[in-house]
Amino acid sequence: MGSVINQIDIPSFGSFSGLEWKKSVKDSGKTVQNFKRLNILYGRNYSGKTTLSRIFRSLETRKLPLNYAGSSFAMTGDKGAVTHTGLPTHNYDVRVYNRDFVTDNLSFLVNQEIGGVIKTFAIVGEQNKEIDDAIAAIEAKLGSVEGKAGLRFDLESKKKDRDTTKSAHTTASSGLEEKLRLHASDKIKKNRQYGTAVYNISHIKNDIASTKRPGFVALTTEEQAAKLTLLKQEALPDITGTLAVTLKLESLTATAEPLLSKTITPTKAIEELLKDSALQLWVKQGMGHHREKRDTCAFCRQDLPHDIWQVLDEHFSKESGDLETALDAAITSVTDEIATIAGLNTFTGTQFYADERTAFESRSKALSQALAVYKKDLEVLKKSLETRKNNLFQPVSLNAPWYNAKEIEKHVDDINALIIKSNGKTTTLEKDKTTARDALRLADVFAFVEAITYDKELGRIATLKTGADTASTACTDAEKVIREAEGEVQALRAKQKDERKGAERVNSLLNNFFGHDGIKLEARDDADKVTVKFEITRDGKAAYNLSEGECSLIAFCYFMARLEDPESKGKDLIIYIDDPISSLDGNHIFFMFSLIESLIAKPKKNPDGSNSYGYKQLFISTHNLDFLKYLKKLSLPPEKNHGGNQHFIIERNGGTSAISLMPSYLKEYITEFNYLFHQIYKCRDAEYVKISHEPFYSFGNNLRKFLEAFLFYKYPHHDNQNDGLERMKKFFGDDDMAVTLINRLNNELSHLESIFDRSMKPVEIPEIPKLANYVLDKIYEKDPHQYNSLVKSIGAPERVS
Structure with a gap:
């Protein structure tokens, strides 16, 4: 149903x-x-x-x-x-x-x-075959899903197609998005080397776009390693000073050369000494130990000859003494220069940033090697000077030096340039780290995009989208065609509608009651001539003062x-x-x-x-x-x-x-008499008030109405004007309860019905069961058959005395 x-x-x-x-x-x-x-x-x-x-x-x-x-x-x-x-x-x-x-x-x-106008309405008017046929033709074209034919059925399959294609596109698209989202959150956002606390799907999409730009080249493995090293680099203090290398060999050689080549001869040569330079040196040193100190030779204990100092002084002339002093000075200068070389480069690799450190260390090594050659040249010069000193009267020739001054100068310049570069790095370190992070991240994204064949997947999604859009458009177009057709049907139905028919229908119903000359509803054109208004008329004139x-x-x-x-x-x-x-x-x-x-x-x-x-x-x-x-x-x-x-x-x-x-007696007999009896019967037990107050609230009124009907049938004829009261006296007699009952009914109990505030409790509810039982007992006493008949009608058990 x-x-x-x-x-x-x-x-x-x-x-x-x-x-x-x-x-x-x-x-x-x-x-x-x-x-x-x-x-x-x-x-x-x-x-x-x-x-x-x-x-x-x-x-x-x-x-x-x-x-x-x-x-x-x-x-x-x-x-x-x-x-x-x-x-x-x-x-x-x-x-x-x-x-x-x-x-x-x-x-x-x-x-x-307000005047006799009431709301108009239309009902379907006379059937018009042409309109009916036109509606039927459109309805046939529209068809139905259940009938598996027509536009509505086609639309259903178009909707399925739209939903399938849309679902396929959505699945593919959201699948790719999910891959991007996961990579963004799990692989990039959580990787502190990329140093980005906020990284989501829109960021990874921007990065993918960056990897597609012309000129983008992903980092090699070596480059990645270098960038990671840079990221670990902390800022270094500036390197103070520069490397300065002043080569003195040229000026030292210039001083040494005349000393080495100078020819001197002793004034009166002692032949033996000239032939033996070691002996000559020994004698020379011995002079210092003997002159004005002893008269005997410390070596052989012989007395020294009296003319020994004159003979020796003539051999060791002033010129040779001066030469020796000059040679000593030259040797000291060369020795100093040799000592200086070792402490020239005080810089260490740890003072430099990673990239410059490698370069510095290789330059430093090259400089050391070049300076080693220079040191050898110095040592050769020193040795030459010492040889001449040991044999003052024997000139010494000097070979050309091996060292390369230009090479040494280049190494020094390179190291100074590295100092400037490394110091400059402190200011750009953070920027370089950011660049390194970006490069590392883009390398990661590039590899990820390759791994998931991103471009191919985008192409597939685009194809699915085209399919979904086409299906959706087909669906929308089909819906539009159906809407237009349904609109046509409505327009045709509207032609069949007629508001005047509404008034006629009401009149045909009223006519059954009033006849032709009674009250009617008339359809009149409203002031705008487009709409219709209904007016109530009586005998053709606007009707007023209608009865209820x-x-x-x-x-x-x-x-x-x-x-x-x-x-x-x-x-x-x-x-x-x-x-x-x-x-x-x-x-x-x-x-x-x-x-x-x-x-x-x-x-x-x-x-x-x-x-x-x-x-x-x-x-x-x-x-x-x-x-x-x-x-x-x-x-x-x-x-x-x-x-x-x-x-x-x-x-x-x-x-x-x-x-x-509804109680069965009310449903079956539909008399108020039984209903009123039932209401009084319910009040015989004070406990019933817990189930329902209603009978107690209406007790006075119910009892009065019931007794009026009951006693009227009992005593149909009475002369007295106040016959209701007389009938009650006749029935109940004049004991105390009867007097109470009659007073109650004449006074407040009978007025309860008019009290609208029904929640107000009547006086002394406990008295009501007494009165109810009193009345029921009296009815049973006077006519047990009628009492049991009434009790039976309300579905209660009969009373046996």
Whole structure:
């Protein structure tokens, strides 16, 4: 069957508070009962009927009524649950007739001073074969998914194609993105050598773009190693001073050469000494030990000859003495120069940055080698000078030196240049490190891009995107064609719509009641000549001063006609009719019943002989027992395959409304008499107040009404004006309880019904069971058969005295 409401819980909505369906709507066997397909609800005025209808109408309007903010309810049904928060999106088609419907659509009936205009509506007019054929042709072209043909079916496969291609593109694209994201976060961001705390997918994409630029060359393994060394380098202190090498060999040679080549001869040569330079040196040294010191030779102990000093002085002339002094001075100068060479280069490799250190060390070594040659040349010069000194009278020749002054100068310049370069590096070190990091990172990215065949994958993704875009466009185009076709159908249907037909339909219903000369709804062109307005007329003139009964009839006929407008016709409707009877006479009541029966409830015969119903679910509520009797005669849907029917009662217990199953006597006999007896019977036990306050609150009124009916049938004729009081005296006699009872009924108990604050407790509730039992006992005493018959009708056990 589908689309029916089964149950409703109402935590808070108007007079309802804390209603839990499963707790309150149970049959005598304690089984929870649901709403059926047809539901009759009975409740006295102010019991909560209209409030319940408002909950259903909020499903129709898809919003809570005014002044009900903060209200809550939850319905369950075959098309899912609906709560106060899900009103905009539920799946039920509901149409409600209640006083809010009248206010919204027929404001003139509510306030007749505003002039007799009510809301227009259109219903489908006369069929036009050409339009029908055109609509049928478009519908055939549109086809359906279920029918596996037409534009709608094609669109379905285009949608599948769109979804498949989109999914393939998304999968490929997000797969590549994920690889990039992972590499960015796990391999680059976490690698401190690349020194970047923030590195994400957009950064790696920028780096990939950098590796694609012309001129990009990834680092070699050696270059990577060098860059990593640079990254480890800390800033070094500046190297102070420069290397200065002044070569003195040339000037030393210039001084030494005349000394070595100079020829001198002794004034009176001692032949032996000239022949033996060692002996000559020995003698020369010996002179210093003997002159003016001793008279004998220290070597042989012989006396020295008297002329020894003269002979020797003539051999060792002043010239040779001067030469010797000059040679000594020259030897000292050469020795000093030799000593200087060793300490010339005081710089060490550790003072330099890595790149310069290597260069410095090789230059330093080359300089040392060149200086070693220079030192040898110095040593040769020194040796020559010493040879001459040892044999003053023998000139010595000098070979050309081996050293290369230009080479030494170049090495010195190179080392000084390295000092400047290395010092300069301190200022650019951070920048160089950044450059090194970037180069290392780009080398990593380049290798990664190669490894995942990035370009090939991009090409594949681009192809998939083209496919997805093509499929999406095809889908959008197909949707547009369908929308246009559906628009054409709507435009054609609009030509069939006719607002005047709405007024005619209402009139045909009113006509059944008033006849041709009664009240009508007339469609008139509005001032703009485009729209139509409805006016209520009586005998062709605008009608005012409509009676309450006439207002009810017009409103209800209007509602019934509205069920045939294009928004409602042919839909699975849940129809809720709330108390259509206000103060109508019997004719009105029967007419209302006839409209509901013939237009909604009565099943239509299908071609195969089975029944179909004009509603998916129907709710009718009333406070009128006569109308309730008629509703018993409604065509009821069979239980088995059409969902059956159920009767409910809405009662107000203190301040709160409650829903329960209608007692069987009310459902079956529909007399107020049994109902009133049941209410009094409930009050015989004070404990019942814990289950329901209602009977106690209404006790006075119920008792008065019951006794009026009961005693009228008992004593139909009475002369006295105050016959109600006389009948009571006649029945109850004049004992103390009877007097109390009669006083109570004449005083406050009978006025309880008019107290709107139903939560106010009546005086002395404990007294009510006493009075109830007193009345019940009296009825049993006077007529046990009638008493047991009444008890039986309300499903209570019979009394045996």
